[in-house]
Amino acid sequence: MSTPLQIGPHTVRPPVVLAPMAGITNAPFRTLCREFSGGKGLFVSEMITTRALVERNEKTMQLIHFDETERPRSIQLYGVDPATVGKAVRMIAEEDLADHIDLNFGCPVPKVTRKGGGSALPYKRNLLRAILREAVSGAGDLPVTMKMRKGIDDDHITFLDAGRIAVEEGVTSIALHGRTAAQHYGGTADWDAIARLKEHVPEIPVLGNGDIWSAEDALRMVRETGCDGVVVGRGCLGRPWLFADLVAAFEGRTQDIARPALREVADVMVRHATLLGEWIGDEARGVIDFRKHVAWYLKGFAVGSEMRKRLAITSSLEELRSGLDELDLDQPWPAGADGPRGRTSGNNRVVLPDGWLKDPYDCAGIGEDAELDTSGG
Numbered sequence: 001m002s003t004p005l006q007i008g009p010h011t012v013r014p015p016v017v018l019a020p021m022a023g024i025t026n027a028p029f030r031t032l033c034r035e036f037s038g039g040k041g042l043f044v045s046e047m048i049t050t051r052a053l054v055e056r057n058e059k060t061m062q063l064i065h066f067d068e069t070e071r072p073r074s075i076q077l078y079g080v081d082p083a084t085v086g087k088a089v090r091m092i093a094e095e096d097l098a099d100h101i102d103l104n105f106g107c108p109v110p111k112v113t114r115k116g117g118g119s120a121l122p123y124k125r126n127l128l129r130a131i132l133r134e135a136v137s138g139a140g141d142l143p144v145t146m147k148m149r150k151g152i153d154d155d156h157i158t159f160l161d162a163g164r165i166a167v168e169e170g171v172t173s174i175a176l177h178g179r180t181a182a183q184h185y186g187g188t189a190d191w192d193a194i195a196r197l198k199e200h201v202p203e204i205p206v207l208g209n210g211d212i213w214s215a216e217d218a219l220r221m222v223r224e225t226g227c228d229g230v231v232v233g234r235g236c237l238g239r240p241w242l243f244a245d246l247v248a249a250f251e252g253r254t255q256d257i258a259r260p261a262l263r264e265v266a267d268v269m270v271r272h273a274t275l276l277g278e279w280i281g282d283e284a285r286g287v288i289d290f291r292k293h294v295a296w297y298l299k300g301f302a303v304g305s306e307m308r309k310r311l312a313i314t315s316s317l318e319e320l321r322s323g324l325d326e327l328d329l330d331q332p333w334p335a336g337a338d339g340p341r342g343r344t345s346g347n348n349r350v351v352l353p354d355g356w357l358k359d360p361y362d363c364a365g366i367g368e369d370a371e372l373d374t375s376g377g
Contacts, residue, residue: 005205005229007042007100008143008172010072014250015229016041016218016243017175018236019147019209020076020102023292027067028275032268033236034070036258037243042074047104050079050088064097072099076147078107079131080117086134093140101139103131105148105162108181110351119149119181120352122162127363132169143172147209147231150193152350153182156357159193163201175207175231181350185234185343195225207231213339215242215249215257234342238296240268259333262301266324269297273320284315300337303327 005015018025018033023046030043045064052060066073075098079085085103092098105128107118122128135144146166151157159176166174176197178189189210198206205228208221218230236242241258248256260268272293277286294312303311307323314320 003228005042005173005207007072007145007205008141010042010100010143012042012229014040014247015205015207016246016250017207017229017231018043018243019175019231019233020044020046020104021233021237022046022107024237026063026276026279027065027070028272028279029240030070031067031275032240032272033243036241037247039069040247041243042072042100043070044074044076044102045098047076047078047107048088050077050081050084053077053088054084054091066098074098074100074102076102076104077135078104078112078117080115080121080127082127082130082134085131086138089135089138089142089144093138093142099142101135101142101144102175103135103144103146105146106175106177108149108184108348108350113181114351114353116353116356120152120350120356122148122158123152123156123356123360124363125158125161125165126361128162129165129169130363132166132171136170144170145173145175146171147175147177149177150180150190152352152357153180159197160200163197163206167201167203171204173205173207173228174201175209177231178208178210182348184348191221191225194221194227198226198228205229209233211340213341215245215254218246219249219254234340237342238293238299239337239341240272261329261333262327262331263329265297265301266327266329269293269324270317270321273317277317283317287315287317287320290320296341299341300334301327301331302334 004011004013025046034043048060048064064075075092077088089101092101104118105122112118113120148159148162150159163174176194178191178193194208207229208225208227209231212218212221212230212232213235221227221230241260245257273287273290276289277283280286291312298308311323314323
């Protein structure tokens, strides 16, 4: 049995967290993952921008809607202006919108780093400290955690400084993705960095993220790094039952690994699309939103390219179900379905604000106009 993870008053047993992913970890996907896990673990919303939350943007208010069975309710916030982050956190605390707040300092996409946000932000040590201070003081009794990367690139590594600042400002736990922003999702995650962070900040839990494609990977990460838990992102794309595997593995039931045949996978696909339609309030829009998941669910199965294309342009549940029914649903789980999935691009130039790297402490020029005004993908 694993040691449970303590996030403020919340005990997460086993210590398994669904990583926030833009356009993916909305309420329907969280529901699926939670069902497979038997309600165990922690499931974080997709990224919510603090400016959009404070302005009560309609799409954002829908994204922070939690099913009544979700406990604890976990929101990930993105922001670059300490005052705006503080307002958003106070709004969550005062209006009881969530039970846990995670701060995003890991996103590597250009629209975020160009503003000095996400994985660019920890380079500015004083700005990071100011944001964490505002968030922790505004959160009241709610625990504040953070997710980050190793740094901007190999010449600008920030994770040890950022970890120390987080401890000093009262952050409850830290998740580290063992890649730099420049790596995006390419190459291999540096698990040694996770071990180094754990040694550097023994006062609080450290969670590891990166290249967890199976439950065995999760157990190996904990063994090799000494981390207190794992954060799983791309490994569960088209595979929400990975959370059943993770729970079984951490509970010592390593024989109980899910190997669904295509028939079971097809049923989950239809359920996922159905939940999306119910959440959006429109079946067709739900199925359209589901299209991005089709290739992930079918990875490794013998499905012709024409049928894959057809399933990826369906716009009704009936169309989706009838297309799936034409497949050989008795196919067993294929060996090719294990391993990496999702984006793998790497070695990108990181887009940063002008002069960002000149001084790791100066944060002049960051203000409300640097905040993104939309949440999600």
